[in-house]
Amino acid sequence: MSLEMAVRYQEKVPLAHNTRRGREENENELGELRTRNENRGRYWKIACLLLLGVGILVARVHLERPHRLHKLLPGSTLSIANYTTALQLALQFLDVQKSGKLPSSNPFSWRGDSALNDGSDNGVNLTGGLYDAGDQIKFGLPMAFTATLLSWSVLEYASLMEQTQQLVVAMDSIRWVTDYLIKAHVSSNEFYFQVGDAEKEHHCWERPENNDVPRPSYKLNTTNPGSDVAAESAAAMAAASMVFRTTDPEYSDSLLKHASELFQFADTYKASYSVTNPVVQAFYNSTGFTDELLWGASWLYYATGNISYLDYVTSAKALVSARLGQFPLWFSWDDKTPGLQVLLARLQILGHPLGADNSITNALWKYRATADGLICTFLPQSPSATAKRTKGGLIWLMEWNPLQHALNSGLLALFYSDYLVAANISAITCSGDIFTPKEIRSFAAIQADYVLGVNPLQQSFMVGYGSNYPKMVHHRGASIPNDGTIFTCKDGFVWYNATTPNPNVAIGAVVGGPFLNDTYVDSRENAGQNEPTTYNSAAMAGLAAGLSNTGATTVPLTWT
Numbered sequence: 001m002s003l004e005m006a007v008r009y010q011e012k013v014p015l016a017h018n019t020r021r022g023r024e025e026n027e028n029e030l031g032e033l034r035t036r037n038e039n040r041g042r043y044w045k046i047a048c049l050l051l052l053g054v055g056i057l058v059a060r061v062h063l064e065r066p067h068r069l070h071k072l073l074p075g076s077t078l079s080i081a082n083y084t085t086a087l088q089l090a091l092q093f094l095d096v097q098k099s100g101k102l103p104s105s106n107p108f109s110w111r112g113d114s115a116l117n118d119g120s121d122n123g124v125n126l127t128g129g130l131y132d133a134g135d136q137i138k139f140g141l142p143m144a145f146t147a148t149l150l151s152w153s154v155l156e157y158a159s160l161m162e163q164t165q166q167l168v169v170a171m172d173s174i175r176w177v178t179d180y181l182i183k184a185h186v187s188s189n190e191f192y193f194q195v196g197d198a199e200k201e202h203h204c205w206e207r208p209e210n211n212d213v214p215r216p217s218y219k220l221n222t223t224n225p226g227s228d229v230a231a232e233s234a235a236a237m238a239a240a241s242m243v244f245r246t247t248d249p250e251y252s253d254s255l256l257k258h259a260s261e262l263f264q265f266a267d268t269y270k271a272s273y274s275v276t277n278p279v280v281q282a283f284y285n286s287t288g289f290t291d292e293l294l295w296g297a298s299w300l301y302y303a304t305g306n307i308s309y310l311d312y313v314t315s316a317k318a319l320v321s322a323r324l325g326q327f328p329l330w331f332s333w334d335d336k337t338p339g340l341q342v343l344l345a346r347l348q349i350l351g352h353p354l355g356a357d358n359s360i361t362n363a364l365w366k367y368r369a370t371a372d373g374l375i376c377t378f379l380p381q382s383p384s385a386t387a388k389r390t391k392g393g394l395i396w397l398m399e400w401n402p403l404q405h406a407l408n409s410g411l412l413a414l415f416y417s418d419y420l421v422a423a424n425i426s427a428i429t430c431s432g433d434i435f436t437p438k439e440i441r442s443f444a445a446i447q448a449d450y451v452l453g454v455n456p457l458q459q460s461f462m463v464g465y466g467s468n469y470p471k472m473v474h475h476r477g478a479s480i481p482n483d484g485t486i487f488t489c490k491d492g493f494v495w496y497n498a499t500t501p502n503p504n505v506a507i508g509a510v511v512g513g514p515f516l517n518d519t520y521v522d523s524r525e526n527a528g529q530n531e532p533t534t535y536n537s538a539a540m541a542g543l544a545a546g547l548s549n550t551g552a553t554t555v556p557l558t559w560t
Contacts (some may be wrong), residue, residue, distance in 0.1 A: 077454050078445075082550050084164045086452055087544035089464050091166060093508030093537040094146075094173040096477070098182075099138060099208065100127035110482040114208035118195045119183075119217050126195050126217055129180035132284075134475035134531045136208040137201055139275070140184070140193035141229045141284050144236040145333040146534040147177040148299070149411075151239035152343075153542030156415060156555045160298050170541065171243060178240045178255055181233050186219075188261045188503060193229045193273060194218040198283045204489035205496045207480050212488055218277060220265075226273025227289035230266035231296035232336070234259040238299035242559045256303055263296045287334055290321040295336035297339040298343050302559060307355045313344060314363035324370045328377035328386045330397060331408040333535055338374055342412045345371035349419045350557050375416050376430035378409050378443050383431035392518045393446045394454045401526040403451060403461060403513035407539035410447030414546045415555075417441040422554040441547075448543045456518045462540065463509040463532070470511050471501035474524045474531035478506040496524055510536035 095107055097116045115136065120128030129138045130146065154161065154170050161167035184192040196215045203244045204213055220226045235555040237259035244252040266289070274286045274538045294313050301309035312318060323329065323337055344367040347353055353360065380389065390396050396408040417440040419430070427434040446454075453460040453468065460469040473479075480487055480495045487495065510533030513519045519527055 004339070028218045078185065078449050078452060080450060080550060083448070083544040083548040084501060086448070086462065086465060087161070087164060087166055087541055087548065088169075088425065089462060089508035090510065090537040090541035090544060091169045091173060091508065093463075093506060093510070093532065094130065094150075094176070094534060096506050096509065097130040097132075097534050098176060099129050099131055099136070108504075108507075110483075111477065112209045114211065115195070118215055119192065120193075121215075122217050122219065124183070124186055124192070124217070126180070126183055126192055128176065128183065129195075129210065130534050132258075132535075133533045134478075134527070135198070135201060136211055136476065137192060137198045137283075138180075138194035139198075139280070139284050140191075141232055141280075141286065142333040142533065142535055143177055144181065144229065144233040146538045147174050147181075147236040148239050149408075149535060149538040150174050150292075150541060151236065151243050153411070153538075153545055154243050155239070155559050156418065157542065157545040159553050160269070160548050164545075164548065166545070171247075174240050174243055174555050175251075176306045178237055181237055182254065182258055185233070185258050185262060189222050189265045189269070191220045191226075191230055191233065191265070192217050193220055193226060193233075193260060193277075194280065198279070204263065205476055205480075205492035206487055206489055207477050207482070207492075209477075210458065210486045210488070216255075216280065220276075222269050224276050225265075225269035225271040226265040227270050228286040229273045230262050231289065231292035234266060235263040235292070235299040235336075237262070238296070238303040241303050245560075256302060259296075259300060259303070263293075263300055267293055267297065278332075284333065289538075291336040291340065294322060295340050295343075298340060302343075305354070305490035305560065307360075308355075310353060310360055313340075315361045316454070319363055319366060322367070324366045325373070327370065327374040327384075328388075329374065331412055332404055338412060339408075341367050341374060342416055344368075345416070346419055349423045371416065372428045372430075375413055375428060375440055376435070378413050379430065379435055379439065380443070381433070382435065383433060390514065390516055390518045392450060392514075394450045394455070394514070394518075395447060396514075396516050399515060401512040401531070401533065401536070403510060403536055404436060404533070404539070406447045407451065407510070407543060409410045410444040411449075411539050411542050411546075413440050413542060417444055418446065418546065418549075418555045422557060440532040440533055444543060445547055448540070448547055451513075451540060455514070457514070457520060459514075459520055461511050461513055461520075464505060464507040470522050470530060472524050472530065473502060473506055473509055473511060474527045475502070475506050475509065478502040478504045478509075479524060480504075492514075498524075506532060508537055511538050512536075 048056060048535040096111060116127055130143050132139045132142045150170060151174055158167055161170055195217045201213050216508050220230060237255040241252045241255040272286050272289050274280045297309045297312040322340060329335060329338045344364060348364040348368040376384045377386045379385055388397055395409045396402045397405045417437040427436050451461045453466050460466040460470060463469050463473060479494055479502045511532050512529045523530060
């Protein structure tokens with residue numbers, strides 16, 4: 001217990017790692033020199049001039065020029081069956097994290113109904129949703145991000161998920177979140193963004209089914225706004241509306257209505273929810289909201305085709321906020337900018353938007369050039385490769401949940417590789433070197449494979465995958481036996497301090513991950529390395545689905 005007490009049960013990214021300060025300072029703290037961004041900025045300007053002035057693909061331009069040779073990245077060492085298993089397991093962890101009245105199909109005997117009175121303090125029904133990690137708080141920002149990530153993966157890889165009988169499972173997980181978000185959006189300008197007192201509950205160790213700590217609900221409104229969590233929730237519902245458009249058009253329309261209203265609320269009453277609500281700062285502190293506004297508007301454009309949303313994200317002001325020409329940036333529940341860049345590059349790569357004028361077209365080229373540069377920083381053989389990776393090949397930024405950034409980077413790279421394939425684009429250029437979609441895909445596979453045990457420790461970081469996986473995961477429900485004995489707030493710490501494996505297996509949980517030197521300690525006290533999150537498993541599900549492709553299918557050109 002001493003380690004958790006020492007960090008005041010702060011099981012999320014510490015504030016020192018989670019302040020924007022322009023976000024470049026955050027990178028400096030991790031050892032990245034700003035001058036590298038400036039150098040890459042020069043490449044970005046040149047790329048844009050080539051793309052805009054000549055009107056041909058960057059890859060083709062450089063294929064006609066001499067370029068430095070580079071060593072090819074290795075392909076994946078795992079099979080399609082490995083990725084199929086990983087997909088199945090990752091989605092199961094979202095079942096582990098369900099709050100509220102569980103369905104009869106609940107696959108885990110040690111999980112039961114919980115938090116059935118959520119929202120009663122304010123006279124509303126806020127049951128359902130997901131607990132974010134190893135606790136029993138419903139944090140709105142990471143929950144919505146989990147749904148957005150998984151919806152994006154379903155939109156790209158629905159056919160692959162269907163082949164492995166996981167599409168319905170993934171859609172059920174998305175709907176579990178979006179049903180809750182609809183409940184939380186009680187009126188146009190009112191949205192509940194959290195249930196549970198994180199500070200109090202992190203001083204307890206008990207099963208969610210036996211929780212005895214009061215669970216207050218926290219609301220945004222016009223006098224207490226929060227653009228970041230409101231816009232992320234709008235993004236989640238807009239993305240999910242496309243997932244359900246064919247199977248349940250009425251539900252899809254409802255999601256889109258809520259998404260549009262939430263975005264309007266977020267854009268009209270601009271503020272960061274962690275400024276107006278300091279209660280979240282020690283857990284999911286948002287370091288800005290402009291990225292979520294652009295992210296939400298982008299998803300609403302895809303979902304509606306309304307050109308006003310595209311105007312919003314391609315305006316001069318938006319292009320400054322999108323940090324075009326700056327890389328690497330790191331996609332996370334807090335910073336949506338890299339995801340935004342890839343999402344809008346998709347428009348440029350796979351088809352010209354209807355009704356787009358020259359201003360929009362030029363802006364999309366800039367998003368595309370920046371996305372190229374982002375992918376270049378991921379590739380270890382690229383001249384502009386980030387040094388932020390372990391010797392085992394894992395992208396690594398910080399000690400707290402390093403796998404989040406590795407998995408998200410891998411997922412963005414996989415999407416991008418598949419966009420290039422679908423558009424018959426043979427390569428991108430990185431400071432004169434060319435890299436094919438296959439090589440980009442290989443980088444994504446390296447990140448996924450590392451999590452699945454292809455690493456110096458031969459350690460799986462996904463619970464239930466392989467035989468050498470984490471056995472003492474920092475997870476309250478998994479660590480306490482479901483034998484009828486009720487352990488209250490403080491009594492449960494006997495299980496936190498136990499030296500035996502968890503009695504319940506949190507299948508599909510992807511934990512925080514290794515230290516920079518590829519080492520890892522499987523201990524409940526080691527929350528930074530050993531606490532799983534829903535967004536880790538959601539990213540792993542997308543990666544595993546995409547990597548299960550035998551090459552016979554490509555991503556859809558449109559989602560409509």
